[in-house]
Amino acid sequence: MTETPVSKPGQTEVWITGIGLATSLGEGLDANWAALQDKRINVDENGFAPYVVHPLMPVSFDSQIPKKGDQRQMEAWQRIGTYAAGLALDSAGIKGNKDILSKIDMVVAAGGGERDLNVDTGVLTAEAKGANAPGFLNERLMSDLRPTLFLAQLSNLLAGNIAIVHGLGGTSRTFMGEEVAGADAARIALARIASGESDIALVGGSHNGERKDLLVLYEFGDFNLKDKFAPVWARKERAGFALGSAGAFLVLESKAHAEARGAKPFARLASVVADLARRKQPGEMAATLEKLWAQLPKREGKGAIITGATGAEPATSEERGFLKRHTDFPVRSTGTMFGHTMETQFPLGLALAALSISRGALFPPNDSTGTEIEMQGAPTQIVVVGAGHWRGEGMALVEAVS
Amino acid sequence: MTAPRDKLGRPVVVVTGMGIMTSLGAGKADNWSKLVAGESGIRTITRFPVDGLRTTMAGTVDFVSVDPFSSTALSERMAELVTQEALDQAGIGAKGDFPGPLFLAVAPVEVEWPQRRELGRVVGKLDFNYDDLLRISGGGKFTAYHHRFMFGSVAAHLAEAFGTKGSPISLSTACASGATSIQLGVEAIRRGETDAALCVATDGTVNPEALVRFSLLSALSTQNEPPQAASRPFSKNRDGFVMAEGAGALVLESYEAATARGAKILGVIAGCGELTDSFHRTRSSPDGKPIIGCMKKTLADAGMEPGQIDHINAHGTATPENDKMEFNTTSAVFGELVQKIPVTSNKSMVGHTISAAGAVEAIFSLLTLEHQRIPPTINYETPDPTILFDVVANTARDARVTAVMSNSFGFGGQNASLILTREPA
Numbered sequence: 001m002t003e004t005p006v007s008k009p010g011q012t013e014v015w016i017t018g019i020g021l022a023t024s025l026g027e028g029l030d031a032n033w034a035a036l037q038d039k040r041i042n043v044d045e046n047g048f049a050p051y052v053v054h055p056l057m058p059v060s061f062d063s064q065i066p067k068k069g070d071q072r073q074m075e076a077w078q079r080i081g082t083y084a085a086g087l088a089l090d091s092a093g094i095k096g097n098k099d100i101l102s103k104i105d106m107v108v109a110a111g112g113g114e115r116d117l118n119v120d121t122g123v124l125t126a127e128a129k130g131a132n133a134p135g136f137l138n139e140r141l142m143s144d145l146r147p148t149l150f151l152a153q154l155s156n157l158l159a160g161n162i163a164i165v166h167g168l169g170g171t172s173r174t175f176m177g178e179e180v181a182g183a184d185a186a187r188i189a190l191a192r193i194a195s196g197e198s199d200i201a202l203v204g205g206s207h208n209g210e211r212k213d214l215l216v217l218y219e220f221g222d223f224n225l226k227d228k229f230a231p232v233w234a235r236k237e238r239a240g241f242a243l244g245s246a247g248a249f250l251v252l253e254s255k256a257h258a259e260a261r262g263a264k265p266f267a268r269l270a271s272v273v274a275d276l277a278r279r280k281q282p283g284e285m286a287a288t289l290e291k292l293w294a295q296l297p298k299r300e301g302k303g304a305i306i307t308g309a310t311g312a313e314p315a316t317s318e319e320r321g322f323l324k325r326h327t328d329f330p331v332r333s334t335g336t337m338f339g340h341t342m343e344t345q346f347p348l349g350l351a352l353a354a355l356s357i358s359r360g361a362l363f364p365p366n367d368s369t370g371t372e373i374e375m376q377g378a379p380t381q382i383v384v385v386g387a388g389h390w391r392g393e394g395m396a397l398v399e400a401v402s
Numbered sequence: 403m404t405a406p407r408d409k410l411g412r413p414v415v416v417v418t419g420m421g422i423m424t425s426l427g428a429g430k431a432d433n434w435s436k437l438v439a440g441e442s443g444i445r446t447i448t449r450f451p452v453d454g455l456r457t458t459m460a461g462t463v464d465f466v467s468v469d470p471f472s473s474t475a476l477s478e479r480m481a482e483l484v485t486q487e488a489l490d491q492a493g494i495g496a497k498g499d500f501p502g503p504l505f506l507a508v509a510p511v512e513v514e515w516p517q518r519r520e521l522g523r524v525v526g527k528l529d530f531n532y533d534d535l536l537r538i539s540g541g542g543k544f545t546a547y548h549h550r551f552m553f554g555s556v557a558a559h560l561a562e563a564f565g566t567k568g569s570p571i572s573l574s575t576a577c578a579s580g581a582t583s584i585q586l587g588v589e590a591i592r593r594g595e596t597d598a599a600l601c602v603a604t605d606g607t608v609n610p611e612a613l614v615r616f617s618l619l620s621a622l623s624t625q626n627e628p629p630q631a632a633s634r635p636f637s638k639n640r641d642g643f644v645m646a647e648g649a650g651a652l653v654l655e656s657y658e659a660a661t662a663r664g665a666k667i668l669g670v671i672a673g674c675g676e677l678t679d680s681f682h683r684t685r686s687s688p689d690g691k692p693i694i695g696c697m698k699k700t701l702a703d704a705g706m707e708p709g710q711i712d713h714i715n716a717h718g719t720a721t722p723e724n725d726k727m728e729f730n731t732t733s734a735v736f737g738e739l740v741q742k743i744p745v746t747s748n749k750s751m752v753g754h755t756i757s758a759a760g761a762v763e764a765i766f767s768l769l770t771l772e773h774q775r776i777p778p779t780i781n782y783e784t785p786d787p788t789i790l791f792d793v794v795a796n797t798a799r800d801a802r803v804t805a806v807m808s809n810s811f812g813f814g815g816q817n818a819s820l821i822l823t824r825e826p827a
Contacts, residue, residue: 051536073683106678110574111553112510117532124522125529135453137515141614142454150615151683151813155510155553156574160814163680169692172678172816173582176510177554177572184571188586195593212532216521217513219539221548274569276561390549391558392569 011194015258015265015401016354018092018251020084020204023338023348024054024244028087029355031057036352036363041337043229043242044210050226051219053209054244054339059083065165075113075152076245078161081206084247085162088202092251093263095166100261102169105198106159107189109181109205109343110174113153115213119144158206168202179308180274181205182346183386183394187272189252199257203250205344209243218243223312223389232311232335233320233371239313241389244339248348265401266354267382271296274394285318285387290325292395293383301380301399304362305329306353308345312389319387323371329383330375336366346386346394353382353398406657406826408672409705412592414826418665419492419653421484422765424752425461425646429487434769437777438798442630442751444644450610457622459629460608461646461753472514476606478556480649481506485564485602492653492665494598495565502596504566505586506557507579507603509757513551514609517544556604566600576812577717578676579603580650580760581820585674587654597659603761604649613645619684621721633754634781635718635747636725636789643719646753650761657826669768672805672821673704679815685723686811690731693817697735697807700819706805708736711743711821713776713801715767715808716791718747719754724811729789744801745791750780760810764820767806771824775800 021028024042025035035042044055061079064086065071071079089095094104123140151157156174163172173188175181185203192198208214218224218241225240252269273295277288305326309319323331334349341348356362362379365372380400387393406414422429425443426436436443443461452458466483468475495501524543525534549555557570575582580603587599616622623632623642634640660667677699679692686693701708717728733740748766755762770776775798782795805823810816 112512115512120518121531121535124518124535127519128522128525128528128530133453134451135455138451138610138614139454141611142456142617145611145614145618147618148683150619153510153512154574154576154813156576156812156814156816157683159678160683160816163678163815164683167680169678169680171676172575172814173586173676174574175571176508176574177557177570178552180554180569181572184569187569188571191593191595192589197589197593212536213513216532216536216539217548217551219536220544220546220551222540222542222545223548224540276558276569278562388554390552391554394569 013255014193014269016267017253017258017263018088019351020088020249022084023246026057027059039366052225052229052242056245077208078158080247081158082161082165085249088249104170105201106172107185107203108159108174109185110155110158114211179388180392180394181343183274190272193254200253204248204347206247207341207344209245231367232333233367233369235311241310241340244341246341246344248344248351266358268399268401270397270399272396286321288393289322296397299381303329303381304379305331305383306349307385308334308349310340310389330373349384353384357400414657415588415591415671416657416660417668418655418660419488420765421487421651423480423484424648440778440780444629456617456624458626462608463647473607473609474511477604481602481604484649484651488651488653499565502598503568504570504600505583506572507583507757508556509605509607511553575816576814578810578812578816578818579757581810581818588671591656597656599654602651603758605755605757606647631781633720633750635720635750636793638784638786640720644753646755648755648758648762650765670823672823673700675700676818684813686727693731694734696817704821711805711807713803713806714745715763716745716747717809717811741790744794746779746794763808767808767822
């Protein structure tokens with residue numbers, strides 16, 4: 001037994017009944033869909049130069065987070081996520097529905113909040129200038145850190161804020177671990193609903209890519225895309241990812257629960273699988289993707305692949321090798337269109353898969369290398385791929401509800 | 403033999419291996435002997451200067467060394483040690499080949515001050531900003547920092563070292579994280595996805611900024627002298643929790659799988675429950691309904707009545723609000739029994755091990771069941787007259803214990819409870 005378990009056939013069917021998106025392309029399903037159709041990319045090559053980022057398309061946070069006090073208690077990543085979560089609840093038609101919200105199970109994929117850059121550089125420059133008293137760092141942190149900043153940084157406080165702002169009173173779990181945390185969040189939520197442990201769940205994540213402290217973290221590994229934007233597949237000579245800002249949340253629901261309240265599905269979430277390739281030898285990651293592919297239910301419909309490939313190497317080349325074995329599936333890269341949103345990339349892929357199925361078309365390719373090809377007709381099965389820039393591989397199958 | 407199922411028809415989940423580390427020491431034997439002797443692991447911090455801090459003590463794990471030091475590296479090393487202890491006891495799988503998934507409760511990861519200071523030194527200027535830090539971060543000098551400060555790094559390391567299967571999950575539900583890691587393992591076994599799960603919780607985050615953060619939220623005790631007397635759960639003069647480090651690991655198995663391989667069963671995870679509080683980021687709903695609901699869900703999950711619980715291992719942080727709220731909510735669930743059920747807080751001795759606490763205290767609860775002896779709540783000299791628990795005051799108490807409820811409540815409205823029993827119900 002080596003693979004992560006797959007929910008068994010014959011178990012409860014799970015539908016995607018709500019989608020909330022706030023991204024660099026816009027807020028809501030129509031705006032994101034229109035931008036994808038127009039192949040519009042919102043990329044900033046100057047604000048963080050030489051680093052390239054996909055900034056959030058400004059939104060009016062008031063519409064989903066009415067209390068200014070709540071907004072002040074959050075850093076940007078939490079505001080984006082709380083906003084997108086509200087959109088997902090709206091989309092599912094359960095916003096303000098106390099009966100449902102009091103039992104909804106939340107599984108959130110989260111990183112952490114941004115640091116106070118002025119405090120950090122204030123300490124470091126003072127030390128460079130000779131401040132070396134033993135308690136110097138303590139005193140500066142005690143006097144300079146905003147007392148509630150900690151809560152805006154804590155990983156599980158994205159879920160906490162969603163619960164407070166939208167009145168969620170079921171359960172709440174936060175998974176960490178970069179890209180694959182998003183896949184694991186969906187995997188666990190799906191398994192819980194499929195087995196009858198849960199009826200309905202809110203799953204997703206959010207990310208603020210406009211952060212210098214994050215750029216530092218990824219620069220340690222030379223992972224940041226520099227100087228000029230290029231589609232993910234065209235970065236082989238200049239590898240890297242452009243951090244993106246986005247919140248993506250889904251409402252997952254058992255078919256019976258959805259039907260009982262008259263909710264319509266965007267699509268069915270048939271399966272989510274994940275694994276951890278060792279990635280010590282070339283080919284290990286591609287082999288793990290192949291193994292996950294084999295674990296998904298049979299693909300018999302009109303299929304496509306939506307991948308969160310990062311553009312970082314060697315992961316993206318490994319994934320390209322995997323994709324080359326499945327060229328009958330048209331591919332789309334969310335990294336090209338939205339940037340790399342880390343924990344949020346997999347939920348974003350799920351959202352776009354469900355949206356494409358419900359709109360009867362895959363969004364057009366945006367790629368100069370030929371990796372992405374046109375697709376005619378309506379996709380009925382979309383495989384979502386999420387391989388981390390460093391570790392972790394996830395995959396899901398989203399299907400049309402027949 | 404038919405597979406033993408619980409009252410709800412699910413596989414019974416048992417514990418076959420445990421490993422633990424706290425400021426009291428390494429391993430079950432050392433921790434248990436000191437715990438029942440009423441020893442405190444809280445001491446004045448020596449790891450870093452405490453000048454300028456309001457709180458100067460903690461339950462640090464100073465006997466484990468990592469190099470280069472970081473809180474994440476210490477968390478990882480402690481997790482590795484307790485996992486090895488748990489696997490040695492369980493005797494499951496083969497070396498580097500654990501037959502199930504890993505659920506890891508771990509503190510959120512971030513670049514820490516020693517590393518940030520190293521960046522500042524490399525910049526080598528008197529005045530600089532983040533752009534200067536950014537400019538010197540790439541090029542391969544700091545690749546190890548990237549790997550170290552990925553959120554998934556500790557779980558990836560453990561998964562490789564112990565050969566757990568599938569995608570390891572790193573989770574945080576704040577101070578309830580340890581309980582959540584156990585709950586995820588229980589659920590995976592109950593769903594029939596696996597016969598075994600490795601549930602680990604670790605926290606090595608006593609560092610200056612973490613201490614300052616809790617201090618600025620007025621959550622920490624400032625009764626620094628003597629440090630051993632700082633953590634005073636249920637006392638009138640309690641004034642906050644004491645930060646601490648530690649780790650716990652549990653090997654969970656289905657009863658069927660454990661008995662089939664002749665494993666010694668250390669206890670049963672009879673029930674788990676969780677319920678979100680959407681009242682406030684750090685405070686509980688004044689009516690206590692989410693905590694009450696959490697305890698009731700856990701009883702229902704175990705198929706038990708309040709009268710069947712004969713010991714409560716309390717969250718008992720020693721913050722003024724927590725202990726009062728915990729008594730009020732426990733009263734609402736247990737009625738008059740609340741004054742008859744012996745209650746203890748391990749945090750009086752080992753402090754609050756934050757992300758690890760739920761697992762550390764589950765293990766102490768299982769040891770309580772094994773030894774039929776309840777560890778004391780020390781520093782209980784001035785009882786809070788409004789908290790009418792039967793606190794196991796200052797010295798350990800022999801008692802007949804068949805079922806323990808262990809509670810964990812955390813920032814962000816996280817509430818989780820476990821019920822642990824000696825034998826399958």
